[in-house]
Amino acid sequence: MSCNSAVASFVNGQAVPGLRAEAGTEVMSYRDALHWTMRDALQRHDSVVIMGQGVDDHKGIFGSTTGLAKEFGTDRVMDTPLAEEGMTGVAIGAALNGLYPIQTHIRADFSLLAMNQIINLAAKYKYMFGGRFDVPMLIRLIVGRSWGQGAQHSQSLQSLFAHIPGLQVVMPSSSQTILDTYPAVIDRYRGPVISLEHRLMYDLEFYVYPISIKQEIDPFGSRLVRQGEAITIVATSIMVLEALRAAEHLARLADIQCEVIDLHCVSGPDWDLVMRSVEKTGRLVVADTSWREYGVCAEVCRIVAERNPGCLKTPVVTLGMQPAPCPTAKCLEDLFYPDLRQLVDVLATAVTGKQGHGVPLPDTQSMADVYKRFKGPF
Amino acid sequence: MDYSQKFCDLFFQALRIRLVEERIIELYPSDGIQSPVHLSIGQEAVAVGVCRDLRKTDLVFCTYRSHAFYLAKGGSLAEMFAELYGKITGCARGKAGSMHLAAPDVGMMGASAVVASTIPHAVGAALAAKRLGHDQVVVGVFGDGATEEGVYHESLNFAVLHRLPVVFLCENNGLAVHSPQKARQGYDILDHARAYGLPVYHIAEGYDLVKVADTMSDIIQRVRSTREPVFVEIRTYRYKEHVGPGEDFVSGYRSKEEWLDWKQQDPLEQQVALIKTIRPAILKEIDEAIYFAMSSPFPPVEELLRDVV
Ligand SMILES: Cc1ncc(C[n+]2csc(CCOP(=O)(O)OP(=O)(O)O)c2C)c(N)n1
Ligand SMILES: [Mg+2]
Numbered sequence: 120m121s122c123n124s125a126v127a128s129f130v131n132g133q134a135v136p137g138l139r140a141e142a143g144t145e146v147m148s149y150r151d152a153l154h155w156t157m158r159d160a161l162q163r164h165d166s167v168v169i170m171g172q173g174v175d176d177h178k179g180i181f182g183s184t185t186g187l188a189k190e191f192g193t194d195r196v197m198d199t200p201l202a203e204e205g206m207t208g209v210a211i212g213a214a215l216n217g218l219y220p221i222q223t224h225i226r227a228d229f230s231l232l233a234m235n236q237i238i239n240l241a242a243k244y245k246y247m248f249g250g251r252f253d254v255p256m257l258i259r260l261i262v263g264r265s266w267g268q269g270a271q272h273s274q275s276l277q278s279l280f281a282h283i284p285g286l287q288v289v290m291p292s293s294s295q296t297i298l299d300t301y302p303a304v305i306d307r308y309r310g311p312v313i314s315l316e317h318r319l320m321y322d323l324e325f326y327v328y329p330i331s332i333k334q335e336i337d338p339f340g341s342r343l344v345r346q347g348e349a350i351t352i353v354a355t356s357i358m359v360l361e362a363l364r365a366a367e368h369l370a371r372l373a374d375i376q377c378e379v380i381d382l383h384c385v386s387g388p389d390w391d392l393v394m395r396s397v398e399k400t401g402r403l404v405v406a407d408t409s410w411r412e413y414g415v416c417a418e419v420c421r422i423v424a425e426r427n428p429g430c431l432k433t434p435v436v437t438l439g440m441q442p443a444p445c446p447t448a449k450c451l452e453d454l455f456y457p458d459l460r461q462l463v464d465v466l467a468t469a470v471t472g473k474q475g476h477g478v479p480l481p482d483t484q485s486m487a488d489v490y491k492r493f494k495g496p497f
Numbered sequence: 498m499d500y501s502q503k504f505c506d507l508f509f510q511a512l513r514i515r516l517v518e519e520r521i522i523e524l525y526p527s528d529g530i531q532s533p534v535h536l537s538i539g540q541e542a543v544a545v546g547v548c549r550d551l552r553k554t555d556l557v558f559c560t561y562r563s564h565a566f567y568l569a570k571g572g573s574l575a576e577m578f579a580e581l582y583g584k585i586t587g588c589a590r591g592k593a594g595s596m597h598l599a600a601p602d603v604g605m606m607g608a609s610a611v612v613a614s615t616i617p618h619a620v621g622a623a624l625a626a627k628r629l630g631h632d633q634v635v636v637g638v639f640g641d642g643a644t645e646e647g648v649y650h651e652s653l654n655f656a657v658l659h660r661l662p663v664v665f666l667c668e669n670n671g672l673a674v675h676s677p678q679k680a681r682q683g684y685d686i687l688d689h690a691r692a693y694g695l696p697v698y699h700i701a702e703g704y705d706l707v708k709v710a711d712t713m714s715d716i717i718q719r720v721r722s723t724r725e726p727v728f729v730e731i732r733t734y735r736y737k738e739h740v741g742p743g744e745d746f747v748s749g750y751r752s753k754e755e756w757l758d759w760k761q762q763d764p765l766e767q768q769v770a771l772i773k774t775i776r777p778a779i780l781k782e783i784d785e786a787i788y789f790a791m792s793s794p795f796p797p798v799e800e801l802l803r804d805v806v
Contacts, residue, residue, distance in 0.1 A: 205648050249589030
């Protein structure tokens with residue numbers, strides 16, 4: 120497999136436990152990891168059905184389900200009517216009667232039509248009936264970004280879901296996190312799980328452990344993906360990759376060592392891991408894929424403020440989308456999302472305590488330029 | 498009057514539900530039951546007739562108005578009262594109240610307080626039955642108002658498309674809260690359902706225990722053998738206010754005459770002699786259930802965060 124050079128710069132030669140490069144000698148794209156877990160689930164569990172709009176077509180949810188309908192039949196890899204609420208309800212009913220449904224939404228935005236079933240029903244079934252029912256199901260939401268996705272094809276809705284008790288919400292940031300999470304969830308967890316996959320990562324290649332190496336990893340754990348002393352970066356999804364790029368830049372040019380935590384399970388992160396790190400470094404930057412207001416950024420700040428605000432040597436800095444719907448013009452979209460340059464700048468400022476920190480900043484490059492393989496249109 | 502064994506069995510079941518709910522009305526002012534109650538008084542024959550030929554393994558998905566279905570499907574009366582009283586021995590450990598009764602061991606798959614929201618669950622359960630090769634029949638129960646929700650349409654389409662063994666059961670009491678059907682619907686429920694291409698049935702005499710049971714028996718047998726969906730509308734009448742223990746004929750949105758006419762047909766109003774003979778045994782069972790509920794403990798603090806994920 121060929122490696123995109125920009126991507127290779129942060130997967131290549133880095134000891135990143137999340138990416139597990141130390142033992143991860145094989146290369147696998149995010150898309151292929153998704154496809155592998157989907158096929159594996161269908162193969163190992165008769166109860167698994169994949170249902171979503173277009174799961175059986177030639178595009179196969181951006182390649183993550185391609186060919187599976189042919190291999191397993193269209194009654195297991197099932198195209199659905201355009202009925203997000205109804206189909207989520209159907210999945211819940213199926214889960215209550217012995218199936219394990221995997222649902223797909225090619226954009227997270229479309230799941231908003233299913234909110235009633237997800238929040239009022241799936242999230243409540245276990246508790247509201249005193250533990251007498253389980254609703255084991257996986258809902259895969261794909262977050263879009265760049266190439267003019269615009270206001271309704273780009274929302275990263277993790278905080279909406281993570282706000283609701285009863286839902287587990289994960290945001291895989293690499294091929295390995297997919298391989299660690301999906302099979303474990305499907306095998307062992309009996310409740311509803313929402314996974315927010317990032318469209319821009321589908322084409323990226325990561326080092327992974329050989330599939331044959333089975334490891335017991337908590338699918339709902341957070342991951343320490345880089346060790347450092349100077350500052351803690353808590354990140355989600357594709358922002359984990361940005362954090363690693365920034366960390367590498369600062370290590371190379373300014374000898375600043377950043378610690379990076381991939382929150383991964385935003386509904387129940389490993390707060391002890393976060394606190395240990397912040398207590399060690401005394402500095403915190405939170406980088407999330409969504410709006411900062413009332414979201415992951417706000418939640419991380421709540422935890423630090425409640426548990427040990429005194430450990431902070433400098434104010435927390437949060438990075439996320441600008442407080443507006445997503446624009447389509449590239450010049451505006453580039454301002455809408457935080458970029459690598461901004462991330463390096465806030466990190467250097469926080470560590471040195473100076474605006475004029477003198478650390479050279481990387482060229483301004485939008486994520487779409489960096490992850491060149493995403494050429495749209497969707 | 499038909500005093501066949503079948504009638505007597507059905508009558509017993511229906512009277513039991515009526516007396517349970519009448520007892521809830523009596524108890525309500527004492528404030529021990531701290532939960533909104535949507536009573537089925539007047540509608541008992543629907544639940545009893547529908548459930549008569551269902552097996553324990555057949556599944557029923559219900560609404561907030563489901564005391565009748567819970568009991569008709571075989572849910573424990575003692576656990577129901579304990580649930581109403583918020584006790585740990587309740588069918589949902591005191592977390593459901595009146596609106597979310599469930600008894601999965603007998604196929605009562607829960608009730609939701611969000612209108613129409615369990616209709617697709619019935620369809621999904623039927624999908625699982627088909628895929629896993631079970632001979633189950635699944636029933637989705639909903640009111641006339643629920644047919645106005647989009648998810649009802651989505652559910653009908655999917656069930657017909659995939660030919661799933663599900664009964665869409667519309668319990669039509671002509672009202673959604675205080676709004677009459679004609680103020681809400683520009684379509685005819687039966688014509689609309691028929692347009693999806695599934696067999697539709699209408700039972701106008703929703704008070705007639707034997708008629709409902711016999712018709713439903715045929716329908717359930719049909720679904721069990723054909724494995725295809727059907728739609729059934731049963732006309733019925735709600736005697737009490739939408740939610741709560743009272744009557745509300747004075748409020749003017751419906752006429753008392755309607756009610757009096759309906760009661761003329763209702764065996765639970767008319768069969769006075771029969772009621773007299775079976776009532777004592779049922780009251781004894783109710784007393785025991787209430788004793789169980791009242792003497793059970795409230796949930797301990799650990800329950801607050803149990804069963805969240
Ligand atoms: C989605 C939703 N909208 C509104 C309500 C408020 N509400 C509760 S019951 C009800 C009437 C439903 O009527 P119908 O479906 O005919 O059932 P019935 O109460 O007559 O048994 C309404 C509007 C609700 N619970 N859920
Ligand atoms: Mg009604």
